[in-house]
Amino acid sequence: MNEVSKKIAKLLKKANSLPYVFVGSGMSRRYLHTDSWEELLRDFAKQAAPDFGEHAFNQYADGRRGKDLEGFPGIASAIERDFNRMWFLKNANSADGKLYAEKFNDVFTPFKLEIARKFCNQTLDTVDLSEPLRAEINCLKKAGEKSIAGIITTNYDNLVEELFPQYQTYIGQSELLFAQTYGFGEIYKIHGCCSRPESVVINENDYEDYNEKQAYLVSKLLTLFVEHPVIFLGYSLNDPNILKILESLAKCLTKQQLAELGERFLFIEYAPGCANTEFVETERAGVKMTAIRTNEFLSVFRGLCEIWSKYPVKILRKLKKDVYELVEDVHNSGVSIQVLNIDDNTDADDIQMVMGVGAFSAMGDVGYGSLKATDLYLDVVFDDKRFDVDKLVEITLPQLLKQNSGSLPVYKYLSESGDGISGLNAIANVRELLSATINKRLLKLSTSADFDELVQNCNDDYCRASAKIVVEIFPEHYDVNKIESFLRLALTEKPGCLFEDPYKTDIKRLIRIYDWLKYAKK
Numbered sequence: 001m002n003e004v005s006k007k008i009a010k011l012l013k014k015a016n017s018l019p020y021v022f023v024g025s026g027m028s029r030r031y032l033h034t035d036s037w038e039e040l041l042r043d044f045a046k047q048a049a050p051d052f053g054e055h056a057f058n059q060y061a062d063g064r065r066g067k068d069l070e071g072f073p074g075i076a077s078a079i080e081r082d083f084n085r086m087w088f089l090k091n092a093n094s095a096d097g098k099l100y101a102e103k104f105n106d107v108f109t110p111f112k113l114e115i116a117r118k119f120c121n122q123t124l125d126t127v128d129l130s131e132p133l134r135a136e137i138n139c140l141k142k143a144g145e146k147s148i149a150g151i152i153t154t155n156y157d158n159l160v161e162e163l164f165p166q167y168q169t170y171i172g173q174s175e176l177l178f179a180q181t182y183g184f185g186e187i188y189k190i191h192g193c194c195s196r197p198e199s200v201v202i203n204e205n206d207y208e209d210y211n212e213k214q215a216y217l218v219s220k221l222l223t224l225f226v227e228h229p230v231i232f233l234g235y236s237l238n239d240p241n242i243l244k245i246l247e248s249l250a251k252c253l254t255k256q257q258l259a260e261l262g263e264r265f266l267f268i269e270y271a272p273g274c275a276n277t278e279f280v281e282t283e284r285a286g287v288k289m290t291a292i293r294t295n296e297f298l299s300v301f302r303g304l305c306e307i308w309s310k311y312p313v314k315i316l317r318k319l320k321k322d323v324y325e326l327v328e329d330v331h332n333s334g335v336s337i338q339v340l341n342i343d344d345n346t347d348a349d350d351i352q353m354v355m356g357v358g359a360f361s362a363m364g365d366v367g368y369g370s371l372k373a374t375d376l377y378l379d380v381v382f383d384d385k386r387f388d389v390d391k392l393v394e395i396t397l398p399q400l401l402k403q404n405s406g407s408l409p410v411y412k413y414l415s416e417s418g419d420g421i422s423g424l425n426a427i428a429n430v431r432e433l434l435s436a437t438i439n440k441r442l443l444k445l446s447t448s449a450d451f452d453e454l455v456q457n458c459n460d461d462y463c464r465a466s467a468k469i470v471v472e473i474f475p476e477h478y479d480v481n482k483i484e485s486f487l488r489l490a491l492t493e494k495p496g497c498l499f500e501d502p503y504k505t506d507i508k509r510l511i512r513i514y515d516w517l518k519y520a521k522k
Contacts (some may be wrong), residue, residue: 014229018309023234025235026234031127070240073203079504087111087138106196106205115197145313149313154189156193183320208276218249242284243285259285265283265289277293381491411515427520445474462489466509470510475513484518
């Protein structure tokens with residue numbers, strides 16, 4: 001992870017919650033090669049007025065440029081009238097003409113139908129992306145699993161659905177405003193979607209209707225913005241759609257509230273001529289925010305992956321939905337309460353209702369007898385189980401130590417309990433946690449490897465890195481904080497490495513080393 005990623009992660013961690021990502025047309029142009037708004041209208045202008053050829057757009061734009069939203073809604077309305085007429089003439093006897101003749105109306109027109117088709121045909125499978133762009137896409141997909149609360153977009157295409165197929169999509173303002181949403185694992189397409197041509201917001205009437213309802217949309221967005229940081233991707237700092245939303249937010253809030261809100265806003269601006277990523281403070285529509293100018297997005301997305309929820313967002317959404325429905329259903333009809341261990345492989349559809357009130361420490365003696373070694377390994381790294389330490393030392397550890405030949409991370413719990421465990425050999429030096437073979441190999445090394453360089457050279461292969469840390473770094477050089485950060489990232493990005501052969505041996509050994517360094521080293 002480079003310095004840019006670290007700085008972005010640090011900015012996001014201040015909010016202590018997962019971010020919402022506002023996705024603009026720049027993202028679709030980057031990864032799907034879609035048209036800009038002007039390019040789209042130029043294309044349809046030539047179809048609406050073929051006699052004018054390349055000059056068709058200028059005929060429609062004459063007298064309309066410079067108005068609100070650069071005059072594009074008015075230009076679109078003018079083009080749409082002629083395009084619809086040409087479409088009906090061309091398709092009077094075609095299959096399309098017969099299919100849609102009775103379906104078209106004021107909001108569902110041939111113009112919108114063909115725009116929708118154009119965008120629906122542009123997918124990740126239809127473009128040839130370079131390796132750097134593929135790497136960005138893969139990293140963003142990974143972030144979508146645990147590091148992004150939801151997506152807001154003004155785009156018509158299906159890029160975000162391709163990137164985050166596990167998210168629930170809401171199309172248009174009306175659906176967003178009146179449907180029950182849960183704030184996690186959701187996509188809000190506020191300008192419509194190519195899957196529903198009538199929802200596309202593009203002409204003057206569409207924008208008039210959109211603006212009339214914007215106060216309700218802003219109130220919805222404000223709720224999200226207060227609870228989550230917001231990352232703007234694929235927009236220019238002067239994008240009129242974003243400026244309108246920011247202006248509406250500014251009218252609702254005090255200067256102090258705006259300042260607090262601005263601390264949560266990160267505006268990522270693509271700057272191809274920018275040699276080094278720049279972090280600058282800027283202000284738009286009365287809202288101060290951090291603008292990040294960069295010529296690549298991989299560092300941005302890697303920084304985003306540095307924050308994560310313990311559970312995938314699709315699980316968080318399912319749990320929130322179930323709890324909401326349980327509260328709303330006064331009869332609690334059909335609800336069954338079961339104990340279910342949720343992990344990264346749990347299918348959200350398999351969860352009927354999972355509810356726990358109180359701390360893990362309230363778990364009975366029988367429960368402490370059923371814990372597994374992996375529960376301890378994960379708790380030592382993430383420190384989130386809140387076990388009753390006395391019961392753990394009395395019931396769980398003696399049982400699990402026998403099952404695991406004495407190899408367990410135990411010092412976290414012994415340091416909290418103060419009690420010892422019969423038969424447990426005291427460790428005076430971290431080298432005692434290493435095998436004779438590893439110790440012999442370390443003796444042959446002339447120099448110790450650098451931790452950060454070693455991990456970076458493994459290219460996100462956390463299992464390989466965990467093995468190399470032990471055999472290429474002198475134990476006296478271990479940095480407990482770096483090991484902690486590495487383990488948390490490794491178990492978040494690749495949780496299977498704790499369970500799968502041959503990786504589990506290396507990662508478990510490193511966790512035991514970390515456990516001793518943090519809780520037992522004198």
